[in-house]
Amino acid sequence: MLSLLDTFRQQDWRVIYASPAEKSIHRTDLPARGIEEVTIRLNCASFDDYIRQLQPDIVMFDRFMMEEQFAWRVEKHCPEALRVLDTEDLSCLRHARHQQFKQTGLVALEASDKLLFSEHAKREVAAILRSDLSLMISPAEIELLQRRFNVAPQLLHDCPFMLPELTDAQISLLPQREQRHHFVIIGNFRHAPNWDAVLWLKQQLWPLLHKRLPEAELHVYGAYPPPKATQLHNPAQGFLVKGWAEDAQEVIRSARVNLAPLRFGAGLKGKLVDALAAGTPSVTTSVGAEGMAGESSWPQPVADIPEHFVEQAVQLYQDASTWADCQQQGFNLYRQRFSFEQHAEALIQRLTAIKANLHAQRLSNFTGAMLRHHSMKSSQYMAQWIEAKNRREPPND
Structure with missing residues (x-):
């Protein structure tokens, strides 16, 4: 994550790190790296006001749960923003292998279709399909997404660890x-x-x-x-x-x-x-x-x-x-x-190219558009229901 943020800062972009998580005592000093920190809330219309005023060019979601929470709001208020999903790892594969290991007790490199095609996978792969680009840390996971889930190559980008030079x-x-x-x-x-x-x-x-x-x-x-x-x-x-x-x-x-x-x-x-x-x-x-x-x-x-x-x-x-x-x-x-330089340059080139042809990219991804239509409504209604419920219930002492 820090390598990605530093990559964006090197382009002299304004970079804002917005998170609903509590701040850890071990967190990095982001302002010292020229990165703004903002606290946002889950299931709250305050984010709508924030993102509408900000109007970012690119929004990156840290794993599919954040895409589920916020992507429909970003699309509603900033439809021209490039939406990027940073998967970190393919967590549905990790969960499937965990279940495979529980069944066999052996090192689980493979996982059966029954375990892999889980509710977890449906959520994660749907987020990948809804996004304009997903950053994949492993080529093995790119191959799996294309072979087992039929994800189009143009939606995926190989982006391993980007690390300083070792002299x-x-x-x-x-x-x-x-x-x-x-x-x-x-x-x-x-x-x-x-x-x-x-x-x-x-x-x-x-x-x-x-x-x-x-x-x-x-x-x-x-x-x-x-x-x-x-x-x-x-x-x-x-x-x-x-x-x-x-x-x-x-x-x-x-x-x-x-x-x-x-x-x-x-x-x-x-x-x-x-x-x-x-x-x-x-x-x-x-x-x-x-x-x-x-x-x-x-x-x-x-x-x-x-x-x-x-x-x-x-x-x-x-x-x-x-x-x-x-x-x-x-x-x-x-x-x-x-190599930081090699992968950072490739990432910026990919983002720039997609941004310049965003409408064509989205027209070629009808499955993603269909998922955005249906999941956006369900996510929107669920978030609004939770928000209304929170307003009715007094906070716990």
Whole structure:
């Protein structure tokens, strides 16, 4: 999100970040980046007045729930505004894989049509079809939308992480392998795939790893650790739950190997990209590696079976040659796949082209127009009903 906002600011555009969410203590200082902050309300006509006066040229919705909430109001009051959906990841795929995993207990890269064609998917794909353009972080998800849901290519744009350049000077300052110790896993505990990864490590993977490498420790980092996570802390087993990391790059740089045993999920994995920049090789699953290298193969160890995962982790930890080769390939991938300049330029060109031919774009998307007609009415009536209900009911003390 920050990369997208910075991309827009680089065009000398006026950028406004409007959100109904409570402000987190960990939030970024957006005004310092030249970005205005505005608080908006759900199911409230005050947004109509705000957007009517603002008359933006482009509106971007942060995931499909925000498109559902606000797109009909934007279309009503700013019909010429380009509407862009930032999917972050294809959440209906993540949910389908989660259900697949619950049924099998195995790494869920695929999902049956029954699980994939869910109510969740109907809402998310409808939002994609209603929008003028949807930003997709993974080429695997673009392919799935086209193959399984018949979404037209002109509605989708490949937009992976857009990251700062990694220079040789920066690489030279990274710790050498001999200065790095232990394993690390990092990820928000409120994200179901991350919590499952920690449990899989605790219950199955780490006991096998610790038996092979008794001197090694696993450092578990992540925001919002619940009591059930901190209770897993066990120094005798080398399983150390550290919680919030003040500097994610620092804790990844200090580790020799990054573990990302994800059994379900979607999108690209920030923890793996952070490890690339830190020069810390990773072991992950097929779910973790999906889409990370674009159309190429992920250049570091991948394993879905516990014994294979542990074997790869042990070899990567002990073998200096394997470690160095994985680190260098990681640097190469970071530079080739996640260039800010390359992807920012491509995004601005795409937005500019669609904006210049907006009516033609919309005429070619009759399904989207039909969905906007019907869902706009249902969303409008539901929002107005909630607003009227809120006016009648006194606020809770």
